[in-house]
Amino acid sequence: MPTLREVGTPYTINPNDESLTSEPLLIRRNGEEWVVLAMRHEDYQHWLAQKPASPKREIDFERNRAAFQKLLPDLLKQHEGQWVAFVNEQAVAFAPSANKVLEKVTLLGDVPLYIQEVRAQPRIYKMTSRHIARSTSVS
Amino acid sequence: MKFNYEKTEDPPAPFISVTLSHDIHDDHKVEINAKLDTGADITAIPSKVAEQLNFRHSGEMAFEDFDGHLFHKDIYAIRIKLPTGQHGKINVLTIPGDHVLLGRDVINQFRLLLDGPALTLEILE
Numbered sequence: 001m002p003t004l005r006e007v008g009t010p011y012t013i014n015p016n017d018e019s020l021t022s023e024p025l026l027i028r029r030n031g032e033e034w035v036v037l038a039m040r041h042e043d044y045q046h047w048l049a050q051k052p053a054s055p056k057r058e059i060d061f062e063r064n065r066a067a068f069q070k071l072l073p074d075l076l077k078q079h080e081g082q083w084v085a086f087v088n089e090q091a092v093a094f095a096p097s098a099n100k101v102l103e104k105v106t107l108l109g110d111v112p113l114y115i116q117e118v119r120a121q122p123r124i125y126k127m128t129s130r131h132i133a134r135s136t137s138v139s
Numbered sequence: 140m141k142f143n144y145e146k147t148e149d150p151p152a153p154f155i156s157v158t159l160s161h162d163i164h165d166d167h168k169v170e171i172n173a174k175l176d177t178g179a180d181i182t183a184i185p186s187k188v189a190e191q192l193n194f195r196h197s198g199e200m201a202f203e204d205f206d207g208h209l210f211h212k213d214i215y216a217i218r219i220k221l222p223t224g225q226h227g228k229i230n231v232l233t234i235p236g237d238h239v240l241l242g243r244d245v246i247n248q249f250r251l252l253l254d255g256p257a258l259t260l261e262i263l264e
Contacts (some may be wrong), residue, residue, distance in 0.1 A: 124181050
């Protein structure tokens with residue numbers, strides 16, 4: 001069973017204490033119970049990569065998409081036919097293909113982004129396999 | 140580098156094994172079979188792999204399928220590594236099923252020899 005410890009005064013945690021990695025540590029802070037988890041850095045990175053996309057990421061995605069739609073008339077004047085990546089509602093990279101623009105934004109890290117081609121009407125890509133499950137119908 | 144066709148497909152089809160990972164956090168990977176699909180403009184991956192590795196939602200594209208129906212689908216950023224050791228970051232759509240459809244966005248990077256009678260696929264240098 002987890003151990004409940006009162007955090008009234010500072011105390012030291014021994015990183016070699018095996019109980020830290022075998023069970024969560026329960027502490028009390030301002031009358032509320034908190035859970036402290038200790039895990040290897042590698043496992044923490046795994047957990048970060050595995051956790052589901054947060055609603056905030058999808059909200060940021062929608063904001064980037066809205067920014068693209070808003071700026072499209074201006075983008076068409078100088079970048080028609082190119083691909084653009086939006087991050088933080090700003091156009092941050094242009095390239096001749098979707099994959100090349102993705103490579104360009106790698107340095108920004110795991111941030112919400114929106115990649116789209118600068119065209120007045122979206123290009124229609126062909127997928128001839130019967131494996132494709134339709135999503136939102138265009139017409 | 141030579142590969143045998145997948146004979147459980149009828150008729151047999153050219154497959155290779157590819158490794159997929161998150162485009163930024165590439166410490167967790169999935170090795171998966173990929174069918175070469177010259178009719179696909181864009182590579183497609185199983186949706187369960189996209190969920191498992193939490194790929195980044197990177198945009199959306201409009202598609203036309205085999206019977207001319209138009210539809211929109213989300214695309215995701217991934218890192219793909221081929222058996223030749225070549226790797227890159229690409230945008231993919233998701234599909235049901237358990238194998239990748241390797242589209243011409245990837246296929247066109249290589250010289251390929253499809254030997255139908257011998258049921259082999261060779262990636263030429």
